[in-house]
Amino acid sequence: MLFKKASQKHNTNSRLLLGALAGVSLTCGTAHAQSGVTLYGIADVGIEHINNTSAGGAQTREVSGNLSGSRWGLKGVEDLGGGMKAIFQLENGFNINDGTSAQSTKGLGANAATTSRLFGRQAWVGLAYKGQQLTFGRQNALLYEQAVAFDPMGASSRYSVLSLDYAMAARIDNSAKYTGIFGPLTAQAMYSTRYDTGYGSEVPGAEITGRFFSGALTFAQGPFAASVSYEQRNSNSVATNTDTERRATAAASYQIGPVKGFAGYRYLRASNAFLPANPIVVANGSEASAANLYWAGAQYVATPAFVLTATAYYQDVHSTSADPWLAVLCADYLLSKRTDVYATAGFARNKGGSALGVNGYGTVAAGYNQTGVVIGMRQKF
Template sequence: MKMKLCVAAVGCLFGGAVFAQTNVAIYGLVDAGIEYLDEVPKAAGGSGSLVRLASGNLSGSRWGLRGSEDLGNGLKAVMQLEGGFETDTGMLGQSGRLFGRHAYVGLQGAWGTVSLGHQQNSLYDLIIRYDPMSFASRYSALTHDSTLTGRPDNTIKYTGKFSNLTATAFYSFGRNNDGEVPGESKVSRNIGGGVSYSAGAADFGIAYDQFQGNTVATKDQSARRLAAGANYTFGPVKAFAGYRSLKDTVAAAPVRSNLYWAGLKYKLTPALDLTGAGYYTDRKNSGADPWSFVLSADYSLSKRTDAYTTLGYAGNKNGSNLGLNGFGSNIVAGEDQLGLVVGIRHRF
């Protein structure tokens, strides 16, 4: 249950009813577990196994403030401030940002929401529901492409929900705070959008994302992603499938690739979910095409607390370096990797 903070009393100190209909909620999530990985590089060369305490396994640990104020005539002011942190060390996540996950303010009505600030891209908003692992911080589609959960700076965003249809679009004046250069509007620009539609047991959607290089010299270089996915529920089973294409000339070595995934989630009991998923990256003009496979069990101890076990395997060939935590992350290039995480997650 989220703790509600009534700010009306504070508002009375500054002129009475101005804040009388404002509500602010403090919320958060803490996720930590013990992780085992093999084929991890050693400082002296070669590889070995690693056992560590890992933060944010199924979900990134975070805390936040979410608020709204009724302005009348069906219009609301909305805001959200959300920051990630590392449960194992207590340090801030997202490269030390206080509110590295969300920081925005906006207006909301029957026509949708327009918001300004640091926000999620359209890939994150729409495609997450088509990944069997729901873009888990580890051992999910994010292992193959972390930009699926991009959060550009300096963003104006629209989101509208109309019955079974959701539509969203955004424009960032500088996705990583390197933009907003006088006379150079293309530097670090990020645009995107997409739609999803849910009809009974079926749910499907598509989203696009494009960002430019973050210097004047690289402003005409871009990274373009198109992703689509679907899920279908039949009884206790939900099937998932997804696809993402990438053409990236911003990277030091241009990349063209396709990412494919599919999986199933089975509700064995009201408290126990079992998930299996496979992911495959096909790099154009290269035989370095890695894949990964994941099995996960998640058991609800209560409405707010669950315990989980996730087993993953990453397969590499022709020198690819996909680790279960991402490309080039805790893996000896060309080797396969086995990983296991056992943890607990609590929401408040």
Template sequence: MKKHYVAALLALAAPIAGAQTSVTLYGVADIGFEFLNHANANGNTLTRMNSGNVSGSRWGLRGAEGLGGTLKAIFALENGFDLDTGVMSQGGRLFGRQAFVGLEDQWGRITLGRQQSALYDLLINYEPMVLAARYSALGMDPALVGRYDNTAKYTGKFGPVTAIAFYSFARGSTITSATGSAIAGETPGDVKSDRAMGGGLEYASGPFGATLIYDQQQGTRGITGQNSDQTDRRIAAAANFSFGNSTILAGYRWFNGDIGGSRRNDLYWLGYRYNATPALTLTGAGYYFNNRRNGQDPWELVASANYALSKRTDAFLTVGYVRNKDNSNLGLNGFGSTITPGASQLGASMSIRHKF
């Protein structure tokens, strides 16, 4: 009897004894120099040091604990910062890039907290400049790297298919009042205020990959000119195909919304990536923004060379050109940023990036 009792205790304890806990510290340090012409209303040039030219500088902690069988608890805390000043990014949030905890097994993961949207998770593999902070599609639509507060999210991977669905109870808009700024939260009696939802599917197998994504945001009660019945909707579709040392990438983003005013526009991109050597990667991309409400339809060309100095450290040289139309104000760093309205802009950046 005693032997059977001891055996039963050992059997119950086995999942606990076999459970493993891991915590990883990781990060990216990215900094460089940038030159721009037509960088203000007077048409002056600008030379500056920038953090996060290619990848946003960050540090983070992620971990997992086995709970028995295939089930495990997971978490991530990720801080974004400017390397040139040491100031926190994402509006000064301590963990503005990600902050979540959840459970994961063979059927996928469910996570709760501040998290990336499906646009961010899935489009990054199909945007030629990898949604870089500068000189990419991100400048034409910052929501492509959207993050939402108060978010419940499901992510599942089944062979070549990845599925994502999320719901944000309050996405975290910043409300400015006479007493200062505050982050919007859930509003009693108005479940739609500041809400977001969406999801996407990706198929990636061998040389081919494709994705289809939906994203929706509701207006925020408390922000002047907004209400919760206002809606911004985005649909994105993209694909890539690799052959030899080359990859072709193409994508389209549809937008229709009335948060902050009625808008309707399309964003297209096409890119080519060539692995010239094991260390050198060359990328070229073109972007076109079609404004359906007026004739302000700018386009942008970008070329980049990435040289891997080691597995963790690489250097970048990126050159970009923007052509504006009908007084549009797209710059290489986004709409309304460092650009003379209606003028073209030429820019170049040199960066070094270290991953740890």
């Protein structure tokens, strides 16, 4: 088993997918090929208390997937010789508090679409060759991978950059994804013919319906890392398929001793008729075509077993006064390499009729502030 050091504990959402969290390893071989399959997972659950809910009043509840989405998965590799390898990954997300699937419903508001996904987090297969790989299937968006690395909270399921933009934890259906590592530089590109099949399959004669493409460049050397990315989605509706939602991001991190600092920026521009409806651009009941998101924070490794994280996020929605911000403080204590306990507190400040809650837009009564606290534990296998 390979597990993260304490200073990397919030980067599990994507790094665990690429790392070797091994529970069981099965191997077999021939004269010129070897195969390996790994079973891995995370169980994360906590007790949360929030006030000013969208339904009114306060609420105390048990919630799954706080610092990391609860999951189990299989990943495998086969050496094909000459440096070429076949690779695959299947990953299921679940709610540990009730055993239901965590990725069965997609879409937002009146445009919500429902799907049944066994492997809703990831399901892909591909080839790898000397630092480069090409994969096909349902895969993490490039913005998701960037958020995991450059959000101080690691794009955790709650109380993170994901609360301000759902796309920061997006998975893309029907996608082809290229990743190439060239020394300290990593280049990525992604294309999908229908990024969310909850709205149906590809439409003959309307090929831009539900189209998605993205690109990213990341540089990492020594204590410094930085990344830029771009993505565009076309509407899932044939009638509005020329409408788009576009994002551009830039982020950086720097390590100084036990402290690691983070900063990031995301630009969003969306057509008013874009489907699914984006709550960011209808933040106060009126439509806006653009929004800027800024964040900054730091992680402090107080001891090898104790990590403190503090971060703040600010959303500037153009042409409205609905510009909320979110502040988060998290303490994480490692009981072992596989088990940790944590406490996270967040405060969302709303104005101009915005409705940003600690768990995302629409989870608080519009125009009200919200405080949330969650105490939980996480176990990796």
